Amino acid sequence: MVYSLNIHFVVYTIYNRRKYRMQCPECTQRVRNLRDYYMKNSPVSVVGYPPWKVQRTMMLFYQGWREGVHQPTTRLRRAFGEQYMQAHMEPVIDPDELIVGQPDLHPLSDAEKALHDQYEDIYRNVIPPIRGRSDHMGLDYDKLLQVGVQGLLDEIHANDAKLDLFNADDLAKHEFYLGCEMELQGLLTLAQHYVEKARAMAQESDEPRKSELLEIARVLEKVPANPAETLREALQSVHFYTFSLLGIYSAGRPDQYLYPYFRHDIDNGILTLSEAQELLDCFCLHYITNMCSWAAAGFEVGGRTRDGKAVENELTWMFLESIRHTRSADPSVGFAVTSETSPEILKYAAEIVAEGHTHPAFWNDQGITDSMIRNGYAEYDAHWWTHSTCVEITPITKSGVSITSPYVNVLKVLLGALDEAQDGISFDDLMELFRKHMNAQMVKDIYQENMWQMERSRNGNDPFRASCLTDNCIALGKSHECGGAPYNFIEPNMLGMLNTTESLNIIWNLVYVEKRLSLSQFRQICKSDYENQEDLRQYIIRKLPHFGNNEPFSDELAKRVSDIVLESCAPLKSYRGAKIIPGAFSYREHAIQGRVTPASPDGRKAGMPLTSGSDPVQGYDTSGPTASLLSTAVWQPPRFLGGTAVNMKLAKNTPNLSDVIVSLVKTYVQIGGSELQINIADTDTLLAAQTNPEAYQDLLVRIGGYSDFFVRIDKDMQDEIIRRACFNA
Structure with a gap:
């Protein structure tokens, strides 16, 4: 379903596109501080596993499962557990944050640990275990931004009111609607707790942090419950909803669905370009707080709109620039290359990769779209694909894949x-x-x-x-x-x-x-x-x-x-x-x-x-x-x-390295490839990192379909990367 935006959606075009190169704002001190703080206090380094396995979070779900014994079905008992977990999560607001929402990583006390282990034993023996693959999909963030959680609840209530609860099929639908309502109400409770936390922190803070915390409270009092109107509200809504799921979800095509809010704020003097870049960077940095380094989640930029129009706007450039600012394994950024991709932005993306960032990966947009159509996707849906986590192709907003x-x-x-x-x-x-x-x-x-x-x-x-x-x-x-x-x-x-x-x-x-x-x-x-x-x-x-x-x-x-x-x-x-x-x-x-x-x-x-x-x-x-x-x-x-995932390793001293990358990307797209990801790390550097890991803490490498810090992966995977051919083109 398509929802019309109050703000007119336009695809940004350049009058003299071939001579255009956007000058993206510099990385701010706030972003540098947050990046350093997150790298020391996130799932990447603190617990070594993703937030959906964090003990404190899981203990809340176990408690909810136990207290939901009155629920009539297993699915509703799960939903009650999700509601309870969200309603009782401790809000976490770190210094310098503008966008908030992350799991509580504070260690359990001895008493809490004993309770956690008791509940976990019950869970493992009673709750049906996870079978197969969960999450890994791109959600309908357009809809979230336009109607909010309250709009979702209104739609659920309207559909539920039409049901005959003595009809078996309708009763199954009723179960689904009840579960959705429980979980969404839990999400709204969590947002309200963040509002209260931000206000309490503001009372104990000096300017300018006091005003920043009050703005966090204002934004979360509005979203995700209600439609977003500004870029900050849109980013907060998307992040908060996704964070609450405690899983791996693609943000889809953010340079498209966020663009009206960005353009509105710039045109009306609400944000400067530098402030907008900082917000995007804060949004991207939260992939560190919600993702361990061996997992992958991210989004796609470039490509086409649902109706096939090429996309290249300020946000396309600025999300690419965020790769430089965040310097992390996530978000996993894909750049969908089309026949209309400008030489300037392709060169820009290549320069970022040449610096050793491992992102973006380059995707053959037309090749993927054509394959999706051959496999039964409607053309409208085949234009709006994403790599759901690593490199799997799924349709945004429509995936049961x-x-x-x-x-x-x-x-x-x-x-x-x-x-x-x-x-x-x-x-x-x-x-x-x-x-x-x-x-x-x-x-x-x-x-x-x-x-x-x-x-x-x-x-x-x-x-x-x-x-x-x-x-x-x-x-x-x-x-x-x-x-x-x-x-x-x-x-x-x-x-x-x-x-x-x-x-x-x-x-x-x-x-x-x-x-x-x-x-x-x-x-x-x-x-x-x-x-x-x-x-x-x-x-x-x-x-x-x-x-x-x-x-x-x-x-x-x-x-x-x-x-x-x-x-x-x-x-x-x-x-x-x-x-x-x-x-x-x-x-x-x-x-x-x-x-x-x-x-x-x-x-x-x-x-x-x-x-x-x-x-x-x-x-x-x-x-x-x-x-x-x-x-x-x-x-x-x-x-x-x-x-x-085609991995290619190029030596950093390759002459005109970014031009070489551009040439390889163009060649691969032209001959019908799919995805190309490039490591810029010669064998000597990788061997030195094995010997002296402390000196190479920020060395990023592409593994199979995701990126990680070289010194944090197992030695057999380090050796495998070293054995790959290294080209000096």
């Missing part, structure tokens, strides 16, 4: 097929055997995922208030977990797909071309983890042709493997009757799965990480960045809407 569940270790599937293969089998028959095993694996995995979806439809997983900002859910009286959202695909994630390609490539060369080994001999060498076969392993690594070098046979093999993966998903349906559309990236699972995967024909030893995303085996793409991208594009990554 289940992402990265299940994870499928494609390399293990191939190893299982090799165990069955007999000497003398033709290569084509070997490929068919791999196909058979892949088909069987997907039937098994999607069956399990569908069982989990059925369980979630009964007892829930995500809070009801996520469905309140998902199209059709309130109108239908169904949560997105019960099929209320328009799109309900499953996006399983294929790990090690390029290890599989490379393994088949090596088998072809060693067994079928050179006839150096029989298939059974090679299989035994892998099972022995290349024991006494290091010469052979080095021959594989250094002498044989590899995928990633624009080499015809291995490139065609990658296409065949990707086709088999897609075809294994094609006959299957989700519990809600939707398609299965895979992804091919890793998050950090390439290291986790690698630890339990035996040695493989590609030269990988047992326990080593799989490929980190959708790119060649680490260090095998030795013919330069363009050749690597040409190979990657051969298997048509946009077909994998579950997400692809």
